[in-house]
Amino acid sequence: MTDGTTTRVVLVDDEPLVRAGLRVILDAERDLEVVGEAGDGAEVPGVVARARPDVVLMDVRMPRVDGIAATRALLARADAPRVLVLTTFENDDHVLDALRAGAHGFLLKRARPEEVAQAVRVVARGESLLFPDAVRRLATARPPAGDELRDARLTEREGEVLRLVAQGLSNAEIAAELFLGVETVRTHVGNVLAKLGVRDRTQAVVRAYESGFVRAG
Amino acid sequence: MTDGTTTRVVLVDDEPLVRAGLRVILDAERDLEVVGEAGDGAEVPGVVARARPDVVLMDVRMPRVDGIAATRALLARADAPRVLVLTTFENDDHVLDALRAGAHGFLLKRARPEEVAQAVRVVARGESLLFPDAVRRLATARPPAGDELRDARLTEREGEVLRLVAQGLSNAEIAAELFLGVETVRTHVGNVLAKLGVRDRTQAVVRAYESGFVRAG
């Protein structure tokens, strides 16, 4: 990505098995390349300095220095890579902390291989991969520390489409509703799924409700 | 259905076009037969007396005598048919009124042909086709008038499955979670969709949230 063709990735996780799995997944992609690993937040600065990754896949819970602290340290520097945080639960309190620390995205550990690769690409593109609720809480709770606005999130059209998806409409119905081609709706839905880090429209609906993007009642 | 092979249906709607559409849809099914029509709630008793249907498909908004009143009158008799109410909006206040009047099920007017036929079958089987929220409100608000309990709704297993569907799990994942075969999950999901009167799992999730069956946060 730095050179326009390959996205360089560094893996940070205290479990060697997890790192190995991620490596297999990512190296299988033509456009992705794992250029380094760290098993601890404390090792991160050194590894990143040597490997110069575009994206750091960062676990949260780690011995010694956790992912939050490591993220904060990493992003303090000028040419910092983008940080994609690995979490087990999306409602994890750490998510908010990680956001404040400047993380650019979140990925659930139960994500499927394609989702992992996709998430890395999204983040590498400079977009954020966020759960709307995290963003909203951040915005309403207290203005973000000092880092640049990670606006990203959903475009107007994408939000519109998500809203209809969250009403149970099919792509064809959404297309009719918005006077669009089904292919266009398909594209938007695909982007929404990618940005939300979910697999299918069903999960998108779940997230839409859980995030307050749409409200029950 | 009365004779074990064919379900006799009477259509009640003030719009001839709607009746015609429903007739085409239902008559296309081997096991369903439209045996009468009424364009007004006032005509219902006579038509039903002559046609002796198993199921009455009843519109709510009609001139003179509306669907609610017609339903109430119909169910006062001993050998009353089962009543499937047609509504435009699921949150319609009429839904609750119709429930109190003794309606056995609800069908959205935007339902697809297969859904219509399926809903008729469900109701004809003696099951209820309800939105969980309607049932709950009824239960919490004030005990149903005096008609027999239309318990129906979801079985324990079905509720369990719906809960997992509403977490964004695929059938395969649900199967793994519950130690079941994918086919079994498929069956349960199918039953849930039918009972909820929805088309797909996405809509089931929407209803699960809207009904409070699952709660956001």
Place this chain on the structure above:
DNA sequence: GTGCGCCTCCCCCGGCCGGGGGAACCGCAC
């Protein structure tokens, strides 16, 4: 004992969905 409801699993099939590409247009910013 005979049902009936529920749960379980099976087969076939058509359709929608999601992922991989790509391409074109537009407006805005640099």
Place this chain on the structure above:
DNA sequence: GTGCGGTTCCCCCGGCCGGGGGAGGCGCAC
């Protein structure tokens, strides 16, 4: 002007899903 993000539409494809059947087991109620 060049670039880029957003929007729109296109093709191909594999997979999950939902609908149509059916069947067997099990427990409970009549």
